Amino acid sequence: MVKVSLARCSGYDTSKVYAAVKRAVDLVGGIEAFVKRGARVLIKPNLISARLPEEAVDTHPEVVRSVVRLAKEAGAGSVLIGDSPGGYGANIDEIFDKSGMRAMAKEAGAELVKFAVSRTVDGIPFTRHLFDCDCIISVPKLKTHCITILTAGIKNMYGTVVGLYKAEQHSKSPKERDFAKVISKIYSIAKPHLTVLDAITAMEGDGPSGGRPRDLDLIMAGPDAVAIDTIAAAIIGVEPLDVLVIREAFASGYGEGDPARIELMGDDASSFVLPDFKLPQTIPLGLIPTAITNSIASLIKFKPCIVTDLCRRCKLCKTTCPVNAIEIEKVSCKIDYKKCVRCLCCHEVCPYKAIHIKRNILTRMVWG
Numbered sequence: 341m342v343k344v345s346l347a348r349c350s351g352y353d354t355s356k357v358y359a360a361v362k363r364a365v366d367l368v369g370g371i372e373a374f375v376k377r378g379a380r381v382l383i384k385p386n387l388i389s390a391r392l393p394e395e396a397v398d399t400h401p402e403v404v405r406s407v408v409r410l411a412k413e414a415g416a417g418s419v420l421i422g423d424s425p426g427g428y429g430a431n432i433d434e435i436f437d438k439s440g441m442r443a444m445a446k447e448a449g450a451e452l453v454k455f456a457v458s459r460t461v462d463g464i465p466f467t468r469h470l471f472d473c474d475c476i477i478s479v480p481k482l483k484t485h486c487i488t489i490l491t492a493g494i495k496n497m498y499g500t501v502v503g504l505y506k507a508e509q510h511s512k513s514p515k516e517r518d519f520a521k522v523i524s525k526i527y528s529i530a531k532p533h534l535t536v537l538d539a540i541t542a543m544e545g546d547g548p549s550g551g552r553p554r555d556l557d558l559i560m561a562g563p564d565a566v567a568i569d570t571i572a573a574a575i576i577g578v579e580p581l582d583v584l585v586i587r588e589a590f591a592s593g594y595g596e597g598d599p600a601r602i603e604l605m606g607d608d609a610s611s612f613v614l615p616d617f618k619l620p621q622t623i624p625l626g627l628i629p630t631a632i633t634n635s636i637a638s639l640i641k642f643k644p645c646i647v648t649d650l651c652r653r654c655k656l657c658k659t660t661c662p663v664n665a666i667e668i669e670k671v672s673c674k675i676d677y678k679k680c681v682r683c684l685c686c687h688e689v690c691p692y693k694a695i696h697i698k699r700n701i702l703t704r705m706v707w708g
């Protein structure tokens with residue numbers, strides 16, 4: 341049986357978060373089971389946009405602070421914190437600043453690293469830190485996701501890939517099932533030793549960056565991110581295997597996707613369940629049997645739209661777009677829908693919520 345722990349934690353007070361993270365990690369064997377004395381530790385939070393911690397877009401710095409503290413208490417030789425956000429990491433410094441990660445790292449005695457130099461495995465360019473470190477700790481945020489339904493432990497490791505590869509995958513694998521295979525394979529290579537999920541304040545609605553914060557008061561931990569995602573999906577009212585990333589990772593043997601084979605430790609999982617947790621407006625497609633979705637998929641459409649009045653012309657969406665479909669000019673901003681593959685990466689990276697998702701008439705009639 342794979343162990344997954346749950347620890348209740350309300351709010352991001354430093355000492356409360358540390359107590360909850362420590363309890364969750366203790367329940368799955370204690371930090372010493374993962375971090376050996378003198379080890380070089382890489383912490384991989386989910387940092388996708390330059391937003392404030394209370395917006396629940398990025399992993400909260402207090403959760404990362406607690407993990408740094410635990411690693412140091414176990415005798416880690418050094419602790420690195422890094423990520424590779426969309427837009428080729430062009431605004432990583434701004435993200436480090438606004439998310440509170442830079443200030444926290446300085447106080448906690450950890451080193452921020454940018455994922456730039458890579459080592460290629462199976463044709464995929466991963467950050468070299470993944471292979472230079474002795475222990476990888478993933479610290480994702482629980483959020484909805486317009487393409488993958490949810491993003492948590494499995495998807496967080498997608499950020500260990502650097503350069504053009506991630507953007508290329510969006511254009512090469514525009515179908516959700518193919519994209520789930522890519523994410524799952526990346527997880528299998530970048531598999532962390534420990535995952536600590538920040539679900540104190542999660543995100544519902546049009547995640548991973550355009551949704552609303554929703555308090556879940558929960559920290560989860562365990563060595564198997566597939567098992568963590570399986571329980572997290574159930575908590576937000578989603579059948580775990582409807583999440584293609586979980587289904588693919590489970591079917592490929594990368595982790596446990598059967599709730600009956602997951603041993604839950606700590607607080608009662610049922611006490612966290614939020615059946616009214618709002619999913620992205622794009623998602624009902626993913627929850628309908630494939631045969632039906634295939635027959636109506638061509639009729640049901642979502643598209644990103646730039647709200648010119650909100651746009652600050654930072655051009656991050658343009659840099660991120662894998663098919664060069666976005667034009668940002670002083671007077672107008674446009675998306676070429678003949679080129680657009682609906683990957684919604686532009687929606688994900690926009691720091692100003694200036695890209696909205698628009699549904700066509702049939703979609704609105706079907707989903708309301």
Ligand code: SF4
Nearest residue numbers: 651652654655657690
């Ligand atoms: S839409 Fe958002 S990401 Fe794109 S240029 Fe405008 S503000 Fe920047």
Ligand code: SF4
Nearest residue numbers: 661680681683684686
């Ligand atoms: S315009 Fe946005 S949704 Fe369309 S391909 Fe570019 S990044 Fe993806």
